[in-house]
Each structure stands twice: as structure tokens, then as C-alpha cells.
Amino acid sequence: MKVLNGKGWERNLKYLLILPSVVVLLAISIYPLVYSLYLSFHYWNMSRTSSMDGFVGLLNYISIIYDKDFFNALKNTVIFTVSAIPLEVGLGLLLATLVYRAPFSSIHKVILILPTVLPPIAVGVMGRLILSTEYGVVNYFLSLMGLPRVDWTGEPLWAMFSVILVDVWEWTPFCFLIWLAGLMGIPIQHYEAAEIDGASEGQIFRYIVLPQLKPIFLTILFFRVIDSLKLFDVVYILTGGGPGTSTETLSFYIYRVAFRHFNMGYAAALSWILAIMVTLTASFIYNLTYRGGE
Amino acid sequence: MRRLNLCSLILLVLLISLSIRASSIAPLAKKPFEGITIRVLMQSGHTAAGELHKEVFEKFTGAKVEIIGVPYGAMYQKIMTAFVTGAVDFDVVEYTYPWLASFAKYLEPLDDLYKGVHKTITKYAPPICNETGPGIWDPKDFLPLLLDLYCKAVGPDGKVHYYGVPEDGDVHILYYRTDLFEKAGLKPPSTWDEYIEIAKKLTDPKRGIYGTVLMLQRGYEGFLGHFIARFGAYGGKWFDEKMRPMINSTAAVKAVLNLVKVLPYCPPGVLSYTYTESMRDFIKGKAAMAESWVPDYYLLGNDPKISKIVGKVGYALMPAGPAGKVCPLVGGWALAIPKGLSPEKKRAAMAYILYATSRPATLRATLLKTTVDAPIPANYKDPRLLKAAPVVKVEVEAFKIGMGVPKIPEWPRLWDVLSAKIHELLTARVTDEATIKKALDEVALEWYKILKEAGYYKS
Numbered sequence: 082m083k084v085l086n087g088k089g090w091e092r093n094l095k096y097l098l099i100l101p102s103v104v105v106l107l108a109i110s111i112y113p114l115v116y117s118l119y120l121s122f123h124y125w126n127m128s129r130t131s132s133m134d135g136f137v138g139l140l141n142y143i144s145i146i147y148d149k150d151f152f153n154a155l156k157n158t159v160i161f162t163v164s165a166i167p168l169e170v171g172l173g174l175l176l177a178t179l180v181y182r183a184p185f186s187s188i189h190k191v192i193l194i195l196p197t198v199l200p201p202i203a204v205g206v207m208g209r210l211i212l213s214t215e216y217g218v219v220n221y222f223l224s225l226m227g228l229p230r231v232d233w234t235g236e237p238l239w240a241m242f243s244v245i246l247v248d249v250w251e252w253t254p255f256c257f258l259i260w261l262a263g264l265m266g267i268p269i270q271h272y273e274a275a276e277i278d279g280a281s282e283g284q285i286f287r288y289i290v291l292p293q294l295k296p297i298f299l300t301i302l303f304f305r306v307i308d309s310l311k312l313f314d315v316v317y318i319l320t321g322g323g324p325g326t327s328t329e330t331l332s333f334y335i336y337r338v339a340f341r342h343f344n345m346g347y348a349a350a351l352s353w354i355l356a357i358m359v360t361l362t363a364s365f366i367y368n369l370t371y372r373g374g375e
Numbered sequence: 376m377r378r379l380n381l382c383s384l385i386l387l388v389l390l391i392s393l394s395i396r397a398s399s400i401a402p403l404a405k406k407p408f409e410g411i412t413i414r415v416l417m418q419s420g421h422t423a424a425g426e427l428h429k430e431v432f433e434k435f436t437g438a439k440v441e442i443i444g445v446p447y448g449a450m451y452q453k454i455m456t457a458f459v460t461g462a463v464d465f466d467v468v469e470y471t472y473p474w475l476a477s478f479a480k481y482l483e484p485l486d487d488l489y490k491g492v493h494k495t496i497t498k499y500a501p502p503i504c505n506e507t508g509p510g511i512w513d514p515k516d517f518l519p520l521l522l523d524l525y526c527k528a529v530g531p532d533g534k535v536h537y538y539g540v541p542e543d544g545d546v547h548i549l550y551y552r553t554d555l556f557e558k559a560g561l562k563p564p565s566t567w568d569e570y571i572e573i574a575k576k577l578t579d580p581k582r583g584i585y586g587t588v589l590m591l592q593r594g595y596e597g598f599l600g601h602f603i604a605r606f607g608a609y610g611g612k613w614f615d616e617k618m619r620p621m622i623n624s625t626a627a628v629k630a631v632l633n634l635v636k637v638l639p640y641c642p643p644g645v646l647s648y649t650y651t652e653s654m655r656d657f658i659k660g661k662a663a664m665a666e667s668w669v670p671d672y673y674l675l676g677n678d679p680k681i682s683k684i685v686g687k688v689g690y691a692l693m694p695a696g697p698a699g700k701v702c703p704l705v706g707g708w709a710l711a712i713p714k715g716l717s718p719e720k721k722r723a724a725m726a727y728i729l730y731a732t733s734r735p736a737t738l739r740a741t742l743l744k745t746t747v748d749a750p751i752p753a754n755y756k757d758p759r760l761l762k763a764a765p766v767v768k769v770e771v772e773a774f775k776i777g778m779g780v781p782k783i784p785e786w787p788r789l790w791d792v793l794s795a796k797i798h799e800l801l802t803a804r805v806t807d808e809a810t811i812k813k814a815l816d817e818v819a820l821e822w823y824k825i826l827k828e829a830g831y832y833k834s
Binding site: 323325340343 | 451452455456458459592593594642647652656784785787788791795796798799801802828829
């Protein structure tokens with residue numbers, strides 16, 4: 082071993098092997114990240130000049146405090162997150178319990194997870210077609226029942242509801258899949274022991290299943306919260322942030338500032354605020370999981 | 376030996392005659408842009424015209440043309456991002472004139488073209504167009520008013536240059552259902568107040584017919600058209616002489632109010648409508664009126680393959696304001712060349728533009744119902760076009776009285792702010808003038824900040 086370690090090229094081989102990954106990571110992840118931080122301290126109106134105009138210090142960050150549109154987008158993002166995630170997690174658990182207990186075939190399970198594997202843009206387009214006021218299938222069934230057609234994407238409340246509905250449709254299967262994996266990981270002996278001790282089904286679920294699913298719950302929460310805070314595609318396709326700004330989420334607002342206003346420095350500052358929010362939330366959930374694991 | 380000599384002589388004669396023949400064919404077979412590919416970036420709704428031009432251009436010049444369609448909503452940011460990052464993957468780009476102020480520094484100035492240099496280039500462009508006869512590109516063909524609006528901008532050197540060639544002249548007019556109007560004993564509305572009354576009278580949700588259909592998706596260009604038609608008619612102006620925003624004027628308040636008041640007579644979901652949904656509802660017979668581009672709804676409304684209202688499409692200028700002012704939105708598209716092309720590509724791209732914007736090619740495109748019609752007055756007088764789309768008769772008049780948008784780099788941002796606010800007012804069905812005024816005051820303040828930041832106010 083000593084002989085091998087003594088050779089310089091062999092000692093450095095490990096660095097050489099990870100070098101390609103590090104270079105790629107630096108080029109496509111670290112560099113843009115550092116550049117965006119640098120950009121966030123500058124003014125750059127891209128529709129006027131093709132390079133940064135000047136250093137403005139913390140001005141972009143201070144401007145966020147006075148930006149009503151930012152707080153509106155933050156409010157919408159929070160409303161969306163606290164509405165969609167409980168539904169996705171709850172429905173996912175319900176589905177997983179049903180599938181775990183009933184003899185569902187692999188085909189059924191694959192069909193159940195289909196919405197999650199679809200590209201988000203396709204999900205948005207399908208949502209738009211399904212919820213179309215005039216030609217959508219949802220309004221068709223409503224009219225068959227004698228109910229009035231709903232302007233799903235044209236009224237603020239319904240528009241937010243539509244975004245939530247489409248997201249729930251897309252991501253419930255993901256939650257279901259993770260829940261199912263968790264359920265399948267509980268040793269059968271735990272159920273048998275509980276049954277021998279005379280526990281009811283409700284008690285088994287409350288005292289055996291739920292505690293063992295806690296890390297699974299936190300894992301689902303971790304992924305879904307991060308994803309919800311970054312929601313963009315469905316909003317872009319389904320409502321375009323409208324009507325007015327009633328479904329404009331943080332990511333969509335950043336896109337608007339960057340690619341419609343071309344105010345790149347401010348958009349970079351907004352992106353960093355979003356990144357900090359996502360990181361803090363993720364760390365909080367991670368810590369909960371870690372403590373739970375202990 | 377003698378026999379061999381004779382054979383050699385015959386062979387020699389044959390070879391010489393073949394080489395003479397070959398040399399006489401070669402220039403004919405050689406096409407000027409053989410081996411060159413031109414990528415043309417266009418708005419998705421215009422690609423049908425692009426495909427028509429491609430067919431002829433490829434045949435005559437040997438070039439390969441790729442038409443790339445991009446949805447209108449994504450076009451500005453796509454082109455702008457390509458320019459700024461240097462990742463330009465197109466050789467000809469279609470733009471609508473409000474974007475020109477931002478694009479100018481990335482485009483090839485075409486001043487030489489307008490000074491007569493085009494004559495050396497047109498020889499490469501296809502000389503004929505079967506359906507519409509011969510003709511070459513001539514800058515004098517275009518409506519001078521639009522030539523300046525669509526193509527002139529201040530370049531990086533601080534001087535005004537030509538950067539494009541007009542391709543599609545767009546102006547809003549009023550379309551209406553002649554059968555419904557006749558049955559109700561009505562004439563097309565002459566004022567915006569009358570417009571609301573008529574829309575109300577003709578709305579019959581039980582029969583699935585609404586008074587009018589608009590394109591009210593936030594930020595959409597058609598939405599801008601509806602606003603300008605009212606804003607201009609009520610005497611509105613974008614800025615005062617010191618470039619201070621006048622978007623909170625009484626005219627703007629009345630324009631928004633008129634839009635809010637007409638909402639109950641529009642199909643449900645109209646706040647998310649774009650051109651597609653508006654056109655669909657009109658040609659499917661679900662709306663008694665529509666405001667849109669010339670000659671689209673007339674051509675599509677009279678197409679028996681897709682329309683339920685063939686022979687029932689009427690048209691008129693937009694209604695007027697209280698002082699009798701009619702003010703449709705003047706839109707429009709032009710073709711340009713990005714900077715940095717190789718001389719061969721540039722020449723081929725230029726030839727393509729000259730062909731695609733020439734009188735015969737544009738006439739052909741309009742006659743074949745591509746909805747692209749160049750602002751060429753001679754086309755509007757062509758008997759074939761007048762028969763196929765008599766609606767073009769009002770086009771020149773509409774251009775003359777219409778209103779455009781400010782050609783400043785900040786316009787897309789200003790419109791985004793304005794459209795978001797009007798959309799909020801429409802969504803909340805606000806009819807209180809004071810509330811509308813307050814909302815527009817906020818827009819004016821935001822516009823002022825944006826313009827100040829961009830350096831419009833020196834103090």
C-alpha cells in the first residue's frame with residue numbers, strides 16, 4: 082500500500098478522476114451562481130445595453146422592500162404552497178394505502194404515476210385544454226349537470242384554484258410513490274405483533290404505520306416545498322400569471338422582470354432572495370428529518 | 376490508320392460539341408445560392424407565408440430556407456436574448472416595430488438598399504411569381520408612412536438608419552356579422568358608446584351568441600389594440616412634450632371604463648383570450664362583432680372549410696370617440712438581417728427579404744389566405760385581391776388615422792406594467808372612475824420611474 086501511495090501520479094489519480102465532474106459543475110452551476118450574485122449588485126437594462134451598466138451596491142436588494150409586485154408574488158406562492166402540498170401529500174397517502182392493501186397490478190401502478198413523468202409544459206397545455214371555458218371537458222360535464230360554465234382561468238379565485246388543481250394532478254402520484262415505498266418498508270412482523278396484542282386497524286395505523294412513515298413524510302415535504310416555491314411552468318402555460326397578477330408566483334415574477342423588462346440586475350437580486358428562501362425552508366425540513374432520525 | 380484517324384476525328388468533334396453544350400448549360404444550371412442555408416425566424420402565425428416564399432425562393436436560387444416559427448408571446452425575449460448573448464441562430468428575423476429600438480444595434484443597417492443598391496441584389500431574387508406575374512422589389516411600392524414607422528430607428532452611432540423591410544401591414548378594424556345586424560335593424564357602431572349598446576342588444580347567451588369578442592390576455596398585442604382604439608379615440612396621448620407619461624389622463628380612464636363595460640357582452644373566459652380564441656369564436660358564429668387585424672377575419676370568416684359565417688362578414692373602421700376621432704392600432708412586421716453574417720449569407724438573406732417583401736410575392740401570400748399582407752398600395756388596388764378580400768379597401772384609410780406605440784426600448788416594459796394594471800381592473804370589473812384613475816396614477820408613476828432610470832429626464 083505504501084508503495085502505491087508513494088507514487089505521485091497514483092496519489093493524484095483520485096483528483097484526476099473527479100476533475101471532469103468538477104469542471105462541468107463549475108461551468109454550469111457554480112459560475113452562473115457567482116455571476117448572478119455579482120450581477121445582483123449592478124444595474125443592467127439589457128434592452129438598452131449589451132453589458133452591465135454600473136455598480137449599484139445593495140440598491141437592487143433595497144428596492145425589493147418597496148416592490149409591491151414582489152410581495153404579491155410572494156403571497157401567491159405561499160397560498161399555492163400551503164394549499165397544494167397538503168392535498169398532494171394527503172391524496173398520495175390515501176392512494177398508497179389503497180394500493181398497498183388492494184391487489185393492484187404493476188400496470189395500474191404505472192398508470193397512476195403517469196402525470197408525474199409528463200413534462201410540466203405538457204401538463205400545463207393539457208390543463209389548459211381540460212379547463213377551457215368554452216371547449217373544456219370539465220365545463221362540458223358541468224353543463225350536463227345543468228351547472229353554469231366556469232371561467233377557470235379568467236377569474237382570480239378560480240385561476241389560483243386551477244393552478245393548484247393541475248399541480249395536484251401532476252404531483253400527487255409522486256407523493257403516492259414515495260408513501261408506497263415507505264409502507265412497503267415497514268416489517269410485516271410489526272403488524273403481526275400488533276394484531277396478536279389485539280390492536281385495531283385504526284390503532285395499527287396510528288401507532289405502527291404513522292410513526293414509521295415520519296421520515297418519508299419529511300422527505301416528501303422536502304421535495305414538494307422546494308418545488309412549489311419555484312413553480313413556473315404550469316403558471317406560464319395555464320394562466321400567464323393572470324388574471325391581473327392573481328396567479329403570479331415568485332419564479333414567474335422573476336421571469337417577467339428578467340425577460341420582459343430585461344432588468345437583469347434586479348432579476349438577479351430577486352433570484353437570490355428566492356434561493357435564500359428555498360435554502361432556509363429546505364434546511365428547516367432537513368433538520369426536522371435529522372432530529373426525527375435520531 | 377485512315378480508319379483510326381476518322382474515328383479520332385469523330386470522337387474529337389463529339390467531345391468538342393459536348394463540351395460546348397456543357398458550357399452553355401452550366402450557367403443556367405448554376406443557381407446563385409446553391410449550398411447556402413438561410414434560417415428565417417418568424418412569428419408562428421406568419422409561417423404559412425414564409426413557407427410559400429421558401430418554395431419559390433429555393434426553386435429559383437438553390438438556397439435552402441428553414442422557416443422557424445416562434446409564438447408571439449415568446450418572440451421578443453427569444454430574439455433579444457439571442458442578440459445579447461451572441462447566440463444568434465437565424466439569418467433573417469421578423470420583428471414588430473415597437474421592438475426595433477431595442478434591436479437596432481444588433482441589426483445590419485439597410486440604408487444602401489433604399490438608395491438603389493437593391494437593383495444589384497434583385498437579380499438574385501426569383502424574377503417571377505406564377506400567380507401574380509412579374510415584378511421586382513422597389514422601395515417606392517411601400518406606403519411611405521409605414522416605411523418610416525416599421526424600418527427607421529436610431530443606430531448605435533446616434534444616426535437614424537433603415538433596419539428592415541415591411542412585410543406585413545397590420546391595422547385593427549371592426550368586423551361584424553351582417554346577418555345579425557340586418558335582422559336587428561342595426562348599423563355598425565359609429566361611437567364607442569353605441570358599440571356597448573349594440574353589443575348588449577346582440578348578446579344572447581342561450582343561443583351562445585355574444586355581442587363582441589376581444590383578445591384580453593394580459594400583455595397580449597391584441598389587448599393593446601383594444602386599449603389604443605379607445606384611448607386614441609378619446610384623445611389620449613402617451614407622453615407630453617417633456618416625455619412625461621400621460622397614461623393617467625381622462626382619455627385613459629374612459630378607455631378602461633369602456634372596456635370594463637363591454638365585458639358582460641363578451642364570451643366567458645375572454646380575459647385569457649388571444650387571437651386564436653377570438654378568431655375561433657367569431658368564425659364559429661359565437662360573436663356579433665370583433666376587433667382585429669385586416670384582412671384576417673374576413674378571409675378566415677369566408678373560408679367554408681373552417682367557418683360557419685361564410686358571406687356574413689361585414690367590416691368597418693373602428694368606432695369614434697365623442698369628438699369623432701377614430702384611432703385604430705397600427706401594428707406591423709418587417710424583416711431584417713442580424714449583424715455578423717458572412718458576405719455570402721448576407722447576400723442570400725438580403726435576396727430572400729427582397730423576394731418575400733416584393734409586390735408579387737406579398738400579393739400571392741395574401742391571395743392564398745396566409746393573413747400576411749404587405750403595406751403596398753398597389754396590391755390593395757389589384758382586382759384579384761379586391762375580389763378575394765374587399766376588406767383591404769379600408770386598410771390604407773385605417774393606416775392614415777391610426778395610432779402606433781412609442782418606439783423606445785422601454786416600451787415592452789411599459790406595456791407590461793400597463794396591461795397588468797388594466798387586467799386587474801377588468802378582472803375586478805371596476806366601473807368607478809376614481810378607482811380607475813388611482814390605478815392609472817400608479818402606472819404613470821411606475822412609467823416615470825422606468826423612464827427616469829433609463830435617462831429620459833436630465834434633471
